[in-house]
Structures are given as structure tokens and as C-alpha cells.
Amino acid sequence: MSKVIHVVVICLALALAACEPEPPMEAPPKPKPAPAPKFQLDGLDGKPVALGDYAGKPLIVNFWATWCAPCIKEMPVLENFYHLKKGEGLELLMVNVKESRSVVEKFMRQNNFSLDVALDEDGKATDEFQVFGLPCTYFIDKNGVIQNRHMGSITKEILYAGYGDITGK
DSSP: OHHHHHHHHHHHHHHHHHTSOOOOOOOOOOOOOEEOOOOEEEETTSSEEEGGGGTTSOEEEEEEOTTOHHHHHHHHHHHHHHHHHGGGTOEEEEEEESOOHHHHHHHHHHHTOOOEEEEETTSHHHHHTTOOSSSEEEEEOTTSEEEEEEESOOOHHHHHHHHHHHHOO
């Protein structure tokens, strides 16, 4: 009987130790500010889109694809945030990665999204921005300097923090 009690006491001690709260997770460090890579892509509307088109304005650039579930999940969040902040001068550009114009047009139309889209069909801009997974969002200030980036699905809280990094608001 004493062996059973001993085993129970050890199990309870291990269980209590496992219940100890972990320290809160810290935000990942911000990247060192760096000039955004220059690019020129075709817009979904057929007109050229270049980083220089956004000079003097805070810009959020989001790399995405129609097959990417987290990308699709975050699009309404991005669209709502953009419509909320565009009156303050914010620009938002969705860069579609390696998909055809017809696929992206159909997706945008079916989902009733109105965001500006540029097509990176060959992936060069994606490579220059060092995007390693989708979605990936860059926060670029009015001087064309990347102040922050977020890899993975975006939330309203992350958008507000990134917006603050590029506007001081």
C-alpha cells in the first residue's frame, strides 16, 4: 500500500508542476528598418504598379495566393482595416504570388473584394522581399522604408501595431 501512496504522491507532484503557468509569449523582434525593394508589376486592372506610386504615403503590402487558406481568412480583416484608414492616407496593395490574372480576377469577383491587386506571376518581387511563406505583410512608411513585417495570418491588433509603426499613430 505504501508503494501506491508513493506513486500517487509523485504523480500529483508532477501534475502540479505541469500546471505551473508559462511566462507570457513575447512579440517577435521587429526587423531592422530597411528600404523596400523596388518593383513594377502588372495590376489586376492591367495598369503597371510600382512601389514609387506610393511615395509619400504609408503602405501595407500583403503577399498572398488564392489557394492559401490563411490568406483568404485575413482578406476581410485587411479590407475592413483599409477602408477604415484610407481617409488618413493609408494605401494597401495585395501582391498575388504566381497565379494567373484570370484566377485572381475570378477570386476577387466571387468574394466581392475591392482591394488593389498586383500580379507577381514570376515571383521576382516575392523573392526580393524575401517572402518565405504566405501570407506575409510588410508595413512601409511614407519614405519607402520597411518598418515592420508579419509572417502568417494577420489580425486587427497586428494591423493597428504595424500601422502605428509607419504613421506614429
